[in-house]
Amino acid sequence: MTSEMVVAVRDPRGFRSLVMGFREDGTVVFASETCAFNLIHARYEREVEPGEVLVATKSENGRGSVNVERFHELEKAESLKLCLFELFYLSRPESFVFGHSVYLTRYRLGELLAEDFPVDCDFAMAVPDSGMVSLLGYASKLGISIQQALIRSHDSFIQPREVHRKRKVLMKLAPVPEILEGKKVVVVDDSIVRGTTSRIIVEILRSAGAREVHLRIPSPPVIDSCYYGVDTPTKEELLLFKMSQAEACDYIGADSLEFLSLERIKAKIGNGRHFCDACFTGCHIGCSKRAVELAV
DSSP states (O other): OOSSEEEEEOOTTOOSOOEEEEETTOOEEEESSTHHHHHTTEEEEEEOOTTEEEEEEEOTTSOEEEEEEESSOOOOGGGOOEEHHIIIIISOTTOEETTEEHHHHHHHHHHHHHHHSOOOOSEEEEOTTTTHHHHHHHHHHHTOOBOOOEEEOOSOOOOSSHHHHHHHHHHHEEEOHHHHTTOEEEEEOSOOSSSHHHHHHHHHHHHTTOSEEEEEESSOOOOSOOOSSOOOOOGGGOHHHHSOHHHHHHHHTOSEEEEOOHHHHHHHHSOGGGEEOHHHHOOOTTOOHHHHHHHO
């Protein structure tokens, strides 16, 4: 960005989302997802295509104008690798990413989760606020009630050190014992990374009287780090890299733990071959073994 122009570039494979919009005065706006436009009263125009370079300059009347230039031809569609983790975790629910409504995608994945892993329970609940949309799909599909059995204080939630994260979880999430006492509950969360937070949440629910706690996750297990722009933990810190699913369930302390399969998710989303799933499979596109070692 200079005083005269803004240049927006998206990588040829499209790993990360990049969208373009306009404000009422004609100013061009670029952002990683569409929810940012709500904050500045901008209108969504379109996605920046993979491999596309957009140059936004002032026109003679002072209104923003966009000129498009390409450094090279776009990659073939089969080689696009859009970040699947964006839809599960990174993007806000009200955003529109990779041609998909994030809200509707998470809702439908919750429905899939209910089809594959139903539980005879007293009620379902979400980990605030990450699992809420998938919870709605899960509960609607099974026709079960929803309770807000964990109340969250809305401060910053991410902490870099495990000791800090544990203290924060205990401060942020307060159980409602009157709802949980003697109940069999299903807890929906968007993903499990290190597993520390999930373990603490199960402890909190049991201490408040929950008789059974079943975890349902509308994403596959995260087993590898990302080298395409997401700041994830090292592979050795990831719970499902270190442990089998059964071992992870024991570590977390849940009565059961189930994840949606990658195959089911891609079939539901459509054009699944266009998505990067390296954090779920360990198959890093365009990275040699040596490049991955250097990145670590």
